[in-house]
Amino acid sequence: MTTETKRRVLVLLGPTAVGKTRLSLELAEAYDAEIISGDSMQVYRGMDIGTAKIKPEEMLGIPHHLIDIHDPRDAYSAAEFQEQGTKLIEEISRKGKLPFIVGGTGLYIESLCYGFRFSEAVADEAFRSEQDAYAEAHGAEALHARLAAVDPASAARLHPNDRRRIIRALEIHHQTKVTLSASHAGQKKESPYELCLIGLTMDRKILYKRIEDRIDQMLADGLVAEVEGLLQRGYSRSLVSMQGLGYKEIAAYLAGEMTLDEAVTLLKRDTRRFAKRQLSWFRHMKEIQWIDVDESQNFSENFEKIRAIIAGKFLSGLEYTSEQSN
Structure with a gap:
């Protein structure tokens, strides 16, 4: 596909609590975009507070995709996200609108942006059961250590409680003798799209304070009742969805x-660690242009910096539809 025929795709990414939502709404309005959520947890229905999911009334009439599309009982995968996101990019582009990926799940976003090929290793239920039994007998940290022994790079980005992905990484190595991290590193990094990737970052202390404040607000908004309601409806703690931050701790x-x-205390600690892992993942994506959004910068300044990046990347072919951003 030549550059002239590639679909343009705008991407806004960054760690949790860095401030992606407000900027995404302003940008979507300005560039007549539709938002594709790049968040692995916001796909689940009924999991709203703990995922910091945008409310319908906050969307300003801007279409948001891949939110509330999955029952929490059914695990959602990066491969599903890639397939659905690819279709959405084509559909949105055909309408004359700009596809706009916004989120913080690195594997999901990168796999969609660069058309990753996912491992052909098939499910080995006996192997999975063996790893599950090992984790039950020896603990999550012991299973995580198994992965660290064969694939330290994947272990570094996966939380010890992310049992499903840890077992999948072990399964891929068991079947193919190639690690998941090596498979990712060997992916062809030429995108089928004309990408403009913008990353948001800020001083680590400020980010951690924002994370803690957000969690306090989640609790005030009813996080405990939300988790209790999910459990009462029969959603087991062992589900992938219920292993998400905020849900497993509560x-x-x-x-x-x-x-x-x-x-x-555990939730705040683990969310800080999660943000650190998000940034580590994004740092190896070389095409991202980073904007420091420390609170010392005002919103309009940051918005204008992003406008300049978009104008430089997409040149003059993308019309800026808003006269001014507040």
């Missing part, structure tokens, strides 16, 4: 395994 509190204060 579920442990509701099961009497820790106090609420302990659960919140």
Whole structure:
């Protein structure tokens, strides 16, 4: 596909709590875009507070895709995201609008932007059961250590509680003798799209404070009741969706395994670590143009910097539809 025929795709990424949502709405309005959520948790229906999901009334009439599309009982995968996102990019482009990927799930976003080929290793239920049994007997950290022994790069980006992905990485190595990280590194990094990738970053201390404030607000908004409601509806703690940040910690509190204060402390710690892993993933994506959005910068300045990046990347072929951004 030549450059002239490639679909233009705008991407806004960054760690949790960095401020992607407000900027994404302003940009979507300015460039007549439709937003494709690049978040692995916001696909699940009924999981709203803990995922910091945008409310319908906050969308300003801008179409948002890949939100509330999956039942929490059914695990969602990067391969599904890539397939659905590819179709959406084509559909949105054909309408004369700009496809705009916004989120923080590195594998999802990168796989869509660069057309990753996912491993052909088939499911080995016996192997998976063996790894599950090992984790049950020895703990999540022990299973994570198994992965670290054969694929330290994948282990570094996966949380020890992310059992499904850890087992999948082990399964791929078991079947192919090639690590998941080596497979990712060997992917062809030429995009089928004309990409403009913009990353948001800020001083680590400021980001961590924003993360903690966000979690406090989630609790005030009813996170405990949301998790309790999911459990009452029969969503098991072992589900991939219920292993998400905010859900597994509050579920442990509701099961009497820790106090609420302990659960919140754990959640804040693990979310800070998650943000660090997000940034580590994004740092190896060489085409990202980074904007520092520390609170010392005002919103309009950051917006104008992004406008300049988009104008430089897409040249004059993309019309800026808003006269001014507040």
